[in-house]
Amino acid sequence: MNDAAAGIVVRNVSKTFRRAKETTGVQALHAVSLDIKPNTFVSLVGPSGCGKTTLLRMLNGLIHPDEGEILVGGVPPVPGPHMGFVFQSFRLMPWRTIRDNVSFTVELSGMDAKERADRADKYLDMVGLRRFADAFPNELSGGMKQRAALARALIAEPRYLLMDEPFASLDAQTREFMQIELMKIWQHHKSIVVFVTHSVDEAVVLSDQIVLLRPRPGEVAEVLDVDLPHPRWDYDVRERHEFVTMRRHLWERIKDMVAADPQSEFYMRGAKTEPIRGAEE
Numbered sequence: 409m410n411d412a413a414a415g416i417v418v419r420n421v422s423k424t425f426r427r428a429k430e431t432t433g434v435q436a437l438h439a440v441s442l443d444i445k446p447n448t449f450v451s452l453v454g455p456s457g458c459g460k461t462t463l464l465r466m467l468n469g470l471i472h473p474d475e476g477e478i479l480v481g482g483v484p485p486v487p488g489p490h491m492g493f494v495f496q497s498f499r500l501m502p503w504r505t506i507r508d509n510v511s512f513t514v515e516l517s518g519m520d521a522k523e524r525a526d527r528a529d530k531y532l533d534m535v536g537l538r539r540f541a542d543a544f545p546n547e548l549s550g551g552m553k554q555r556a557a558l559a560r561a562l563i564a565e566p567r568y569l570l571m572d573e574p575f576a577s578l579d580a581q582t583r584e585f586m587q588i589e590l591m592k593i594w595q596h597h598k599s600i601v602v603f604v605t606h607s608v609d610e611a612v613v614l615s616d617q618i619v620l621l622r623p624r625p626g627e628v629a630e631v632l633d634v635d636l637p638h639p640r641w642d643y644d645v646r647e648r649h650e651f652v653t654m655r656r657h658l659w660e661r662i663k664d665m666v667a668a669d670p671q672s673e674f675y676m677r678g679a680k681t682e683p684i685r686g687a688e689e
């Protein structure tokens with residue numbers, strides 16, 4: 409498969425949510441275009457409500473654009489085993505063991521029970537949870553549950569891994585360990601990862617590319633390439649000059665967006681407005 413056929417293309421996509429009989433509604437995304445190459449780790453960042461989750465759900469084929477086009481691997485997206493989705497909440501089934509939660513993703517594919525269990529154990533091994541294969545979700549800590557959710561998304565060996573704030577509910581220490589874990593897995597099992605996060609720090613540490621969205625309506629404000637060398641768990645990436653500069657730049661822009669948004673609880677009257685796309689820098 410060539411690059412264009414295996415990548416993700418988002419062309420001029422707009423989406424408005426409307427209640428029945430309502431004419432106006434909320435415009436979640438406006439004229440968003442992205443071109444994601446294979447083997448790329450992309451993060452979506454931006455203030456709350458800028459359409460990150462909406463875009464991710466469209467990439468997964470759960471909702472459809474009103475205008476524009478999305479192609480995943482050359483075709484309009486449909487949910488399936490080639491797409492892994494990791495949510496902010498773990499969504500594990502409390503009545504199933506961790507192994508059975510993980511193997512659930514491939515259960516419908518007709519894989520026999522022994523192979524399913526072996527595969528589940530392989531991915532549980534990868535996320536460091538093999539010992540807990542027979543445990544139930546309520547016996548695991550938050551970080552362990554999130555690892556199980558990651559194993560569940562990886563078991564079908566998806567070509568596209570979509571993650572919506574997967575580490576948001578973890579404590580700071582567990583979160584950093586999970587970032588390293590994810591980097592290692594990604595290095596080993598290259599695919600496209602689209603990762604939504606509120607943490608600018610996390611986006612710079614993990615990504616090859618960062619897409620900054622601005623809210624109301626959600627638009628692409630900037631796409632940044634992160635030129636820090638891999639593997640990034642081998643050295644303290646946060647001490648690098650490029651890291652500090654990029655982090656500061658993104659954070660300044662997000663702060664300006666929030667301060668200029670009258671619907672934001674941090675709105676500041678008279679705050680400088682965001683520069684018009686294309687006119688900045």
Ligand SMILES: Nc1ncnc2c1ncn2[C@@H]1O[C@H](COP(=O)(O)OP(=O)(O)OP(=O)(O)O)[C@@H](O)[C@H]1O
Pocket residue numbers: 425426434435436455456457458459460461462463
């Ligand atoms: N199902 C829906 N029905 C109506 N409005 C929606 C729906 N889903 C999202 N929206 C609206 O679309 C906009 C974008 O929402 P979305 O959840 O994509 O933002 P987000 O960037 O993921 O925000 P957050 O960072 O808070 O998770 C918001 O204004 C939201 O209220």
Ligand SMILES: [Mg+2]
Pocket residue numbers: 460461462
């Ligand atoms: Mg969201």
